[in-house]
Amino acid sequence: MAEEMGVDLTRIAGSGRDGQITKGDVDAFLASAKAAPAPAKGPELVEGPKPAVTVPAPAAAPAATATGRIIASPAAKAVAAEKGVDLRQVVGSGPEGRVMKADVEAAPVKAPVAASAVAAAPIAPVATAAAAAPAAGDTRKPLSRMRQIIATRTQQSKANAPHFYITVAVEMDAALSLRTQVNESLKAEGVKVSVNDLVVRAVALALKKFPGMNSSFAGDAIETHGGIHVGNAVSLESGLITVTVRDADQKTLKQISVEMTGLASRAKSGKTLPGDAGGQTFSISNLGMYGVENFIAIINGPDAGILAVAAAKPEAVVRDGQIVIRSIMRITLSGDHRVTDGAAGADFVNEVKRLLENPWSLVL
Numbered sequence: 001m002a003e004e005m006g007v008d009l010t011r012i013a014g015s016g017r018d019g020q021i022t023k024g025d026v027d028a029f030l031a032s033a034k035a036a037p038a039p040a041k042g043p044e045l046v047e048g049p050k051p052a053v054t055v056p057a058p059a060a061a062p063a064a065t066a067t068g069r070i071i072a073s074p075a076a077k078a079v080a081a082e083k084g085v086d087l088r089q090v091v092g093s094g095p096e097g098r099v100m101k102a103d104v105e106a107a108p109v110k111a112p113v114a115a116s117a118v119a120a121a122p123i124a125p126v127a128t129a130a131a132a133a134p135a136a137g138d139t140r141k142p143l144s145r146m147r148q149i150i151a152t153r154t155q156q157s158k159a160n161a162p163h164f165y166i167t168v169a170v171e172m173d174a175a176l177s178l179r180t181q182v183n184e185s186l187k188a189e190g191v192k193v194s195v196n197d198l199v200v201r202a203v204a205l206a207l208k209k210f211p212g213m214n215s216s217f218a219g220d221a222i223e224t225h226g227g228i229h230v231g232n233a234v235s236l237e238s239g240l241i242t243v244t245v246r247d248a249d250q251k252t253l254k255q256i257s258v259e260m261t262g263l264a265s266r267a268k269s270g271k272t273l274p275g276d277a278g279g280q281t282f283s284i285s286n287l288g289m290y291g292v293e294n295f296i297a298i299i300n301g302p303d304a305g306i307l308a309v310a311a312a313k314p315e316a317v318v319r320d321g322q323i324v325i326r327s328i329m330r331i332t333l334s335g336d337h338r339v340t341d342g343a344a345g346a347d348f349v350n351e352v353k354r355l356l357e358n359p360w361s362l363v364l
Contacts (some may be wrong), residue, residue, distance in 0.1 A: 006074060008074070012026065013025070071094075072098065079104040091152050093152050093153075105302050146238045162336070163296075163337070164335050164337050165335075166349050168330070168331060169329070170352075175195070176327060178363070192257065199284060200232065201355075202362060204245075205361070205362070207230075212224070213344070213345070216304060217336060227281065228248055229279055231281075232286070233286070234264050242278065243263035243277055246279070252363075253362055283300040285297040286309040287311075292311055303336075304340055305336060306333075307352070308332040313327065314328075333349040
Protein backbone atom coordinates (compact mmCIF):
# COMPACT_ATOMS: atom_id res chain seq x y z
CA MET A 1 0.00 0.00 0.00
CA ALA A 2 2.87 2.37 0.85
CA GLU A 3 4.52 1.67 -2.50
CA GLU A 4 1.26 2.29 -4.36
CA MET A 5 0.57 5.55 -2.51
CA GLY A 6 4.18 6.77 -2.70
CA VAL A 7 4.62 6.83 1.08
CA ASP A 8 8.15 6.85 2.59
CA LEU A 9 7.97 4.18 5.32
CA THR A 10 10.92 5.75 7.16
CA ARG A 11 8.57 8.60 8.10
CA ILE A 12 6.10 6.29 9.88
CA ALA A 13 6.37 4.95 13.44
CA GLY A 14 5.15 1.36 13.55
CA SER A 15 2.51 0.36 16.11
CA GLY A 16 2.76 -3.39 15.50
CA ARG A 17 4.82 -6.03 17.24
CA ASP A 18 8.50 -5.03 17.53
CA GLY A 19 7.71 -1.73 15.81
CA GLN A 20 6.26 -3.35 12.68
CA ILE A 21 4.41 -0.89 10.43
CA THR A 22 0.78 -1.93 9.88
CA LYS A 23 -1.81 -0.96 7.28
CA GLY A 24 -3.48 1.16 9.98
CA ASP A 25 -0.25 3.14 10.45
CA VAL A 26 -0.15 3.91 6.70
CA ASP A 27 -3.85 4.84 6.74
CA ALA A 28 -3.27 7.22 9.67
CA PHE A 29 -0.25 8.79 7.96
CA LEU A 30 -2.20 9.37 4.76
CA ALA A 31 -5.11 10.87 6.72
CA SER A 32 -2.82 13.30 8.56
CA ALA A 33 -0.99 14.21 5.34
CA LYS A 34 -4.30 14.90 3.61
CA ALA A 35 -5.47 17.11 6.48
CA ALA A 36 -2.24 19.11 6.58
CA PRO A 37 -1.93 22.21 4.32
CA ALA A 38 0.06 21.61 1.15
CA PRO A 39 3.61 23.01 1.35
CA ALA A 40 4.68 25.78 -1.00
CA LYS A 41 7.74 23.81 -1.99
CA GLY A 42 9.01 20.34 -1.30
CA PRO A 43 10.46 17.18 -2.77
CA GLU A 44 7.04 16.01 -3.93
CA LEU A 45 6.42 19.01 -6.20
CA VAL A 46 7.58 19.47 -9.78
CA GLU A 47 7.51 23.03 -11.09
CA GLY A 48 5.94 23.68 -14.47
CA PRO A 49 3.24 25.60 -16.30
CA LYS A 50 -0.32 24.50 -15.91
CA PRO A 51 -0.99 22.16 -18.87
CA ALA A 52 -3.98 21.57 -21.06
CA VAL A 53 -5.67 18.25 -20.42
CA THR A 54 -4.92 16.10 -23.44
CA VAL A 55 -6.75 12.88 -22.54
CA PRO A 56 -9.34 13.41 -19.82
CA ALA A 57 -10.45 10.36 -17.85
CA PRO A 58 -13.86 9.96 -16.25
CA ALA A 59 -12.75 10.79 -12.71
CA ALA A 60 -9.14 11.95 -13.05
CA ALA A 61 -7.08 14.66 -14.72
CA PRO A 62 -3.41 15.69 -14.86
CA ALA A 63 -2.46 16.59 -11.29
CA ALA A 64 -1.83 20.32 -11.78
CA THR A 65 -2.38 22.51 -8.73
CA ALA A 66 -3.75 26.03 -8.94
CA THR A 67 -0.15 27.33 -9.09
CA GLY A 68 0.76 25.04 -11.97
CA ARG A 69 2.73 22.55 -9.88
CA ILE A 70 2.43 18.79 -10.39
CA ILE A 71 2.12 16.45 -7.39
CA ALA A 72 4.01 13.19 -7.95
CA SER A 73 5.48 10.41 -5.84
CA PRO A 74 9.28 9.98 -5.73
CA ALA A 75 8.99 6.67 -7.59
CA ALA A 76 6.90 8.34 -10.30
CA LYS A 77 9.49 11.10 -10.71
CA ALA A 78 12.31 8.58 -11.03
CA VAL A 79 10.51 6.55 -13.71
CA ALA A 80 9.47 9.74 -15.54
CA ALA A 81 13.07 10.99 -15.60
CA GLU A 82 14.33 7.61 -16.81
CA LYS A 83 11.77 7.26 -19.61
CA GLY A 84 11.48 10.93 -20.57
CA VAL A 85 7.81 11.22 -19.61
CA ASP A 86 6.34 14.70 -19.12
CA LEU A 87 4.56 14.52 -15.75
CA ARG A 88 2.29 17.38 -16.83
CA GLN A 89 0.70 15.05 -19.38
CA VAL A 90 0.10 12.15 -16.98
CA VAL A 91 -3.27 11.51 -15.34
CA GLY A 92 -2.70 10.97 -11.62
CA SER A 93 -4.59 8.14 -9.88
CA GLY A 94 -3.39 8.88 -6.34
CA PRO A 95 -4.95 11.08 -3.64
CA GLU A 96 -5.79 14.58 -4.88
CA GLY A 97 -4.63 13.56 -8.36
CA ARG A 98 -1.13 12.58 -7.22
CA VAL A 99 0.88 10.96 -10.05
CA MET A 100 1.95 7.43 -9.05
CA LYS A 101 4.64 5.13 -10.49
CA ALA A 102 1.99 2.97 -12.24
CA ASP A 103 0.56 6.08 -13.95
CA VAL A 104 3.98 6.95 -15.43
CA GLU A 105 4.63 3.36 -16.54
CA ALA A 106 1.30 3.34 -18.42
CA ALA A 107 1.81 6.79 -19.97
CA PRO A 108 3.01 7.22 -23.59
CA VAL A 109 6.69 8.06 -24.08
CA LYS A 110 7.56 10.63 -26.74
CA ALA A 111 10.35 9.66 -29.10
CA PRO A 112 13.15 12.24 -29.50
CA VAL A 113 12.47 14.87 -32.19
CA ALA A 114 15.18 16.36 -34.39
CA ALA A 115 15.94 20.05 -33.76
CA SER A 116 15.00 20.90 -37.34
CA ALA A 117 11.64 19.19 -37.12
CA VAL A 118 8.54 21.35 -37.21
CA ALA A 119 6.74 21.47 -33.87
CA ALA A 120 3.57 19.43 -33.91
CA ALA A 121 0.27 21.06 -33.20
CA PRO A 122 -1.12 20.36 -29.71
CA ILE A 123 -3.50 17.43 -29.46
CA ALA A 124 -7.07 18.50 -28.98
CA PRO A 125 -8.87 17.16 -25.91
CA VAL A 126 -10.95 14.05 -26.50
CA ALA A 127 -14.58 15.02 -26.86
CA THR A 128 -16.91 13.54 -24.27
CA ALA A 129 -20.66 13.43 -24.44
CA ALA A 130 -22.48 15.65 -21.97
CA ALA A 131 -23.94 13.69 -19.09
CA ALA A 132 -27.68 13.37 -19.47
CA ALA A 133 -29.91 14.29 -16.56
CA PRO A 134 -30.67 11.15 -14.50
CA ALA A 135 -34.04 9.65 -15.23
CA ALA A 136 -36.47 8.64 -12.52
CA GLY A 137 -35.16 5.60 -10.66
CA ASP A 138 -31.56 6.06 -11.82
CA THR A 139 -28.79 6.02 -9.23
CA ARG A 140 -25.32 7.56 -9.35
CA LYS A 141 -22.37 5.98 -7.57
CA PRO A 142 -19.03 7.84 -7.41
CA LEU A 143 -16.03 5.90 -8.69
CA SER A 144 -13.97 4.14 -6.05
CA ARG A 145 -10.22 4.70 -6.04
CA MET A 146 -9.65 1.26 -7.53
CA ARG A 147 -12.22 1.86 -10.27
CA GLN A 148 -10.59 5.24 -11.04
CA ILE A 149 -7.22 3.53 -11.47
CA ILE A 150 -8.74 0.79 -13.65
CA ALA A 151 -10.52 3.39 -15.79
CA THR A 152 -7.37 5.46 -16.21
CA ARG A 153 -4.98 2.61 -16.98
CA THR A 154 -7.26 0.75 -19.39
CA GLN A 155 -8.07 3.98 -21.24
CA GLN A 156 -4.35 4.77 -21.51
CA SER A 157 -3.59 1.24 -22.71
CA LYS A 158 -6.22 1.28 -25.45
CA ALA A 159 -5.28 4.82 -26.51
CA ASN A 160 -1.52 4.31 -26.59
CA ALA A 161 -0.90 0.63 -27.37
CA PRO A 162 -2.13 -0.52 -30.82
CA HIS A 163 -3.62 -3.92 -29.93
CA PHE A 164 -3.68 -6.97 -32.21
CA TYR A 165 -5.36 -10.26 -31.35
CA ILE A 166 -4.58 -13.93 -32.05
CA THR A 167 -6.83 -16.83 -30.94
CA VAL A 168 -5.98 -20.53 -30.95
CA ALA A 169 -7.95 -23.57 -29.77
CA VAL A 170 -6.11 -25.84 -27.33
CA GLU A 171 -7.02 -29.51 -26.80
CA MET A 172 -6.89 -29.83 -23.02
CA ASP A 173 -7.65 -33.54 -22.59
CA ALA A 174 -4.04 -34.53 -21.87
CA ALA A 175 -3.52 -31.55 -19.57
CA LEU A 176 -6.70 -32.28 -17.60
CA SER A 177 -5.71 -35.92 -17.25
CA LEU A 178 -2.23 -34.99 -16.02
CA ARG A 179 -3.73 -32.47 -13.60
CA THR A 180 -5.84 -35.24 -12.07
CA GLN A 181 -2.75 -37.42 -11.59
CA VAL A 182 -0.68 -34.58 -10.14
CA ASN A 183 -3.42 -33.60 -7.69
CA GLU A 184 -3.79 -37.20 -6.56
CA SER A 185 -0.06 -37.36 -5.82
CA LEU A 186 -0.18 -34.03 -3.93
CA LYS A 187 -3.37 -34.78 -2.02
CA ALA A 188 -1.53 -35.59 1.21
CA GLU A 189 0.21 -32.20 1.08
CA GLY A 190 -3.06 -30.32 0.59
CA VAL A 191 -1.88 -28.89 -2.74
CA LYS A 192 -4.32 -28.70 -5.64
CA VAL A 193 -3.06 -27.63 -9.07
CA SER A 194 -5.55 -25.58 -11.11
CA VAL A 195 -5.89 -25.20 -14.86
CA ASN A 196 -4.64 -21.64 -14.41
CA ASP A 197 -1.47 -22.96 -12.76
CA LEU A 198 -0.83 -25.04 -15.87
CA VAL A 199 -1.32 -21.93 -18.02
CA VAL A 200 1.05 -19.85 -15.85
CA ARG A 201 3.74 -22.52 -16.21
CA ALA A 202 3.20 -22.80 -19.98
CA VAL A 203 3.27 -19.02 -20.45
CA ALA A 204 6.49 -18.72 -18.41
CA LEU A 205 8.25 -21.37 -20.53
CA ALA A 206 6.95 -19.79 -23.75
CA LEU A 207 8.24 -16.37 -22.66
CA LYS A 208 11.64 -17.91 -22.02
CA LYS A 209 11.67 -19.25 -25.59
CA PHE A 210 10.27 -16.04 -27.11
CA PRO A 211 11.68 -13.16 -25.01
CA GLY A 212 10.26 -10.62 -27.44
CA MET A 213 6.92 -11.07 -25.68
CA ASN A 214 8.64 -10.47 -22.33
CA SER A 215 9.33 -6.86 -23.30
CA SER A 216 7.99 -3.31 -23.03
CA PHE A 217 7.81 -0.27 -25.31
CA ALA A 218 10.23 2.45 -24.11
CA GLY A 219 9.72 5.29 -26.58
CA ASP A 220 12.82 5.00 -28.75
CA ALA A 221 13.69 1.43 -27.71
CA ILE A 222 12.23 -1.94 -26.77
CA GLU A 223 13.14 -3.07 -23.28
CA THR A 224 13.45 -6.86 -22.88
CA HIS A 225 13.16 -7.93 -19.25
CA GLY A 226 15.66 -10.26 -17.62
CA GLY A 227 13.11 -11.79 -15.23
CA ILE A 228 9.90 -13.56 -16.22
CA HIS A 229 7.15 -12.36 -13.88
CA VAL A 230 3.64 -13.54 -14.78
CA GLY A 231 0.77 -11.37 -13.56
CA ASN A 232 -2.69 -12.83 -12.92
CA ALA A 233 -5.87 -10.77 -12.79
CA VAL A 234 -7.86 -11.48 -9.61
CA SER A 235 -11.47 -10.30 -9.40
CA LEU A 236 -12.51 -8.44 -6.25
CA GLU A 237 -15.83 -6.88 -5.29
CA SER A 238 -14.28 -3.44 -5.86
CA GLY A 239 -12.61 -4.29 -9.18
CA LEU A 240 -9.46 -6.10 -10.30
CA ILE A 241 -5.96 -6.53 -8.94
CA THR A 242 -2.99 -8.15 -10.69
CA VAL A 243 -0.96 -10.48 -8.46
CA THR A 244 2.41 -11.65 -9.74
CA VAL A 245 4.28 -14.96 -9.76
CA ARG A 246 7.86 -13.75 -9.95
CA ASP A 247 10.53 -15.74 -11.80
CA ALA A 248 7.78 -18.12 -12.87
CA ASP A 249 10.04 -19.90 -15.37
CA GLN A 250 12.25 -21.05 -12.48
CA LYS A 251 9.42 -22.53 -10.41
CA THR A 252 7.82 -25.97 -10.52
CA LEU A 253 4.12 -26.52 -11.11
CA LYS A 254 3.72 -27.30 -7.42
CA GLN A 255 5.49 -24.08 -6.38
CA ILE A 256 3.36 -22.02 -8.76
CA SER A 257 0.19 -23.62 -7.37
CA VAL A 258 1.12 -22.91 -3.74
CA GLU A 259 2.18 -19.35 -4.54
CA MET A 260 -0.93 -18.54 -6.60
CA THR A 261 -3.19 -19.88 -3.84
CA GLY A 262 -1.56 -17.54 -1.33
CA LEU A 263 -1.54 -14.54 -3.67
CA ALA A 264 -5.22 -14.90 -4.59
CA SER A 265 -6.27 -15.53 -0.99
CA ARG A 266 -4.48 -12.45 0.33
CA ALA A 267 -5.81 -10.29 -2.50
CA LYS A 268 -9.42 -11.30 -1.86
CA SER A 269 -9.09 -10.74 1.89
CA GLY A 270 -7.41 -7.35 1.42
CA LYS A 271 -4.18 -8.53 3.06
CA THR A 272 -1.73 -8.32 0.17
CA LEU A 273 1.95 -8.23 1.09
CA PRO A 274 4.65 -6.03 -0.46
CA GLY A 275 5.59 -7.59 -3.80
CA ASP A 276 2.29 -9.46 -4.24
CA ALA A 277 0.94 -7.06 -6.86
CA GLY A 278 2.44 -5.31 -9.87
CA GLY A 279 5.87 -5.68 -11.42
CA GLN A 280 4.65 -8.20 -13.97
CA THR A 281 6.31 -8.57 -17.39
CA PHE A 282 3.32 -10.39 -18.97
CA SER A 283 -0.24 -10.97 -17.77
CA ILE A 284 -3.00 -13.58 -17.83
CA SER A 285 -6.73 -12.94 -17.56
CA ASN A 286 -8.65 -16.16 -16.92
CA LEU A 287 -12.47 -16.22 -17.13
CA GLY A 288 -12.74 -19.98 -17.56
CA MET A 289 -14.39 -20.38 -14.16
CA TYR A 290 -17.29 -18.28 -15.51
CA GLY A 291 -17.89 -20.60 -18.47
CA VAL A 292 -16.73 -17.96 -20.98
CA GLU A 293 -16.08 -19.50 -24.41
CA ASN A 294 -13.86 -16.75 -25.81
CA PHE A 295 -12.89 -13.15 -25.05
CA ILE A 296 -10.12 -10.59 -25.51
CA ALA A 297 -8.33 -8.65 -22.77
CA ILE A 298 -6.83 -5.16 -22.60
CA ILE A 299 -3.04 -5.12 -22.27
CA ASN A 300 -1.83 -4.38 -18.75
CA GLY A 301 0.76 -1.72 -19.57
CA PRO A 302 3.67 -1.62 -19.85
CA ASP A 303 3.55 -5.32 -20.81
CA ALA A 304 3.86 -6.32 -24.47
CA GLY A 305 0.87 -8.64 -24.16
CA ILE A 306 -1.83 -10.36 -22.14
CA LEU A 307 -3.35 -13.81 -22.60
CA ALA A 308 -7.12 -14.23 -22.26
CA VAL A 309 -8.02 -17.76 -21.14
CA ALA A 310 -11.53 -19.16 -21.63
CA ALA A 311 -13.22 -22.31 -20.34
CA ALA A 312 -12.33 -25.83 -21.50
CA LYS A 313 -15.52 -27.32 -22.96
CA PRO A 314 -16.32 -30.53 -24.88
CA GLU A 315 -16.54 -29.94 -28.64
CA ALA A 316 -16.83 -32.11 -31.73
CA VAL A 317 -13.63 -31.98 -33.78
CA VAL A 318 -12.32 -33.93 -36.79
CA ARG A 319 -9.26 -36.13 -36.20
CA ASP A 320 -7.98 -38.52 -38.89
CA GLY A 321 -11.26 -38.20 -40.77
CA GLN A 322 -13.32 -39.07 -37.68
CA ILE A 323 -15.54 -36.85 -35.56
CA VAL A 324 -14.39 -37.07 -31.94
CA ILE A 325 -15.11 -35.17 -28.74
CA ARG A 326 -12.28 -33.12 -27.25
CA SER A 327 -12.05 -30.61 -24.40
CA ILE A 328 -11.28 -27.35 -26.20
CA MET A 329 -10.00 -24.22 -24.48
CA ARG A 330 -9.53 -21.02 -26.49
CA ILE A 331 -6.74 -18.65 -25.60
CA THR A 332 -6.38 -15.20 -27.13
CA LEU A 333 -3.23 -13.10 -27.16
CA SER A 334 -3.59 -9.32 -27.11
CA GLY A 335 -0.27 -7.93 -28.34
CA ASP A 336 1.23 -4.44 -28.45
CA HIS A 337 2.08 -3.78 -32.10
CA ARG A 338 4.72 -1.23 -31.07
CA VAL A 339 6.73 -4.07 -29.50
CA THR A 340 5.94 -7.13 -31.61
CA ASP A 341 4.09 -8.30 -34.72
CA GLY A 342 1.47 -10.88 -35.65
CA ALA A 343 3.94 -13.57 -36.73
CA ALA A 344 5.95 -13.31 -33.50
CA GLY A 345 2.72 -13.29 -31.50
CA ALA A 346 1.53 -16.41 -33.35
CA ASP A 347 4.81 -18.20 -32.56
CA PHE A 348 4.40 -17.38 -28.89
CA VAL A 349 0.73 -18.36 -28.53
CA ASN A 350 1.29 -21.58 -30.49
CA GLU A 351 4.14 -22.46 -28.12
CA VAL A 352 1.72 -22.05 -25.19
CA LYS A 353 -0.70 -24.33 -27.07
CA ARG A 354 2.03 -26.92 -27.74
CA LEU A 355 3.06 -27.01 -24.07
CA LEU A 356 -0.52 -27.45 -22.85
CA GLU A 357 -1.22 -30.19 -25.38
CA ASN A 358 2.00 -31.95 -24.35
CA PRO A 359 1.74 -31.27 -20.61
CA TRP A 360 4.52 -33.55 -19.37
CA SER A 361 6.90 -30.77 -20.47
CA LEU A 362 5.33 -28.65 -17.71
CA VAL A 363 6.40 -31.03 -14.94
CA LEU A 364 9.73 -32.36 -16.23
